[in-house]
Amino acid sequence: MGAQIRVYKRRIRSVTATKKITKAMEMIAASRIIKAQRQVAASSPYSDELTRAVTAVATGSNTKHPLTTEAENPTRAAVLLVTSDRGLAGGYSSNAIKAAERLGEQLRAEGKDVRSYVVGRKAVAYYSFRERDVAEAWTGFSDSPQYSDAKAVAAPLIEALQQDTAEGGVDELHIVFTEFISMMTQNPVARRLLPLTLDGAEAGADPAGDGAGAAVEQRQKGEALPLFEFEPSAEGVLDALLPRYVESRIYNALLQAAASEHAARRRAMKSATDNAEDLIKSLTRLANAARQADITQEISEIVGGASALADANAGSD
Numbered sequence: 001m002g003a004q005i006r007v008y009k010r011r012i013r014s015v016t017a018t019k020k021i022t023k024a025m026e027m028i029a030a031s032r033i034i035k036a037q038r039q040v041a042a043s044s045p046y047s048d049e050l051t052r053a054v055t056a057v058a059t060g061s062n063t064k065h066p067l068t069t070e071a072e073n074p075t076r077a078a079v080l081l082v083t084s085d086r087g088l089a090g091g092y093s094s095n096a097i098k099a100a101e102r103l104g105e106q107l108r109a110e111g112k113d114v115r116s117y118v119v120g121r122k123a124v125a126y127y128s129f130r131e132r133d134v135a136e137a138w139t140g141f142s143d144s145p146q147y148s149d150a151k152a153v154a155a156p157l158i159e160a161l162q163q164d165t166a167e168g169g170v171d172e173l174h175i176v177f178t179e180f181i182s183m184m185t186q187n188p189v190a191r192r193l194l195p196l197t198l199d200g201a202e203a204g205a206d207p208a209g210d211g212a213g214a215a216v217e218q219r220q221k222g223e224a225l226p227l228f229e230f231e232p233s234a235e236g237v238l239d240a241l242l243p244r245y246v247e248s249r250i251y252n253a254l255l256q257a258a259a260s261e262h263a264a265r266r267r268a269m270k271s272a273t274d275n276a277e278d279l280i281k282s283l284t285r286l287a288n289a290a291r292q293a294d295i296t297q298e299i300s301e302i303v304g305g306a307s308a309l310a311d312a313n314a315g316s317d
Contacts (some may be wrong), residue, residue: 005294007081008287012280019276025088026269029262032143033183036259039178043255044266047248054238054245058196063234067161067242068196076113078135079103079155080250082177082257083120084144090271092178092186093122096257099188100176107174115160115170119153119254135160143258150251157250158243161194173246177253178260182269186260193249194242274311 014297081100083093098121104114115135118124120142127134136156143147163169173194178186230237 002232004290005287007122008283012283012287015276015283019273019280022269023277024274025267029269031201031264032066033213033259033262033266036255036262037180038253040252040259041250043164043252043306045263047245047252049219050245050248054241055196057230057234057237057241063238063243065235066107067194070195071171074112075106075117076165076170076173076281078115078117078157078170080117080173080175081119082175083124083126083142083255084257084261085121085139087122088268089261089265090221090268092261093120096176096178096188097126103176103190112172113120117153119257142254143253143261145202145254145258147251148248149245149276150254151252154243154247154250167173169273174248175253178264180256180263193246236304251273265282 030301057063058065081245083096087093100116104116107114116127116132117136118134119138121139124134124139136153138149139155157173159169160168161173165171172192174190174192176188176190179189180186221265221305230291
């Protein structure tokens with residue numbers, strides 16, 4: 001029985017050490033969520049207004065720009081998938097990967113070839129294990145992205161959009177990331193960044209979730225639309241605005257993904273801490289029961305020995 005008690009105590013010490021680690025990780029993730037939320041709130045107004053400006057140029061002029069004009073027969077699409085560099089975040093990365101897989105199936109069903117661009121070691125490992133080709137991969141900044149990281153990610157995507165498909169270019173750009181809604185809710189979403197979904201805007205929708213349909217909503221309400229003069233030309237304005245648009249949307253997506261990652265990790269670590277506490281309580285009860293059984297057995301042995309000694313003394317008399 002003594003050996004069994006030692007086993008229980010050793011397991012209790014091991015689980016207690018694990019609980020300290022998960023509790024520390026929970027507190028770290030909770031502290032980082034606040035900073036990530038502030039960064040998301042700070043970046044959203046700029047990216048929303050930039051989106052409205054690009055949409056205004058695209059709808060307020062007759063200029064046909066390759067980044068705002070639908071291809072007649074799109075044959076290739078780029079999908080940017082944002083995951084985490086580290087684990088211990090529950091189903092955060094796997095849910096984003098599943099959303100990217102669904103989007104890829106949808107695009108292939110439309111007859112489009114899909115080129116994958118991935119952010120985060122989890123996505124890199126997923127595609128590498130399945131021996132799938134990845135056009136570009138970026139790692140090392142999923143939990144704390146900077147604007148320079150967004151520019152590095154956007155550069156090859158913009159270049160691919162500006163190239164002809166015969167030369168390896170793409171017709172569309174989609175992004176899959178985890179949208180931060182609240183501390184308890186984070187949803188993986190798939191959105192098309194380019195070409196701008198002006199048809200959806202004409203229906204009064206906002207498919208990108210970034211204010212692209214604001215001008216059309218004003219028109220439907222009978223409100224006066226702002227007048228724009230483009231210098232040197234609408235095409236020149238689009239050439240200058242669209243790279244900033246892609247960078248800002250990717251940066252906002254990276255920030256939302258980072259906030260979602262921290263929230264998912266906090267939730268996962270809290271669950272692990274609670275499970276550790278329950279396991280410690282269960283092991284403590286088992287250890288106490290084993291110790292009680294050991295004490296009972298020792299008392300029984302003492303009583304039995306005393307009884308046997310008394311009987312032996314009585315027989316000798």
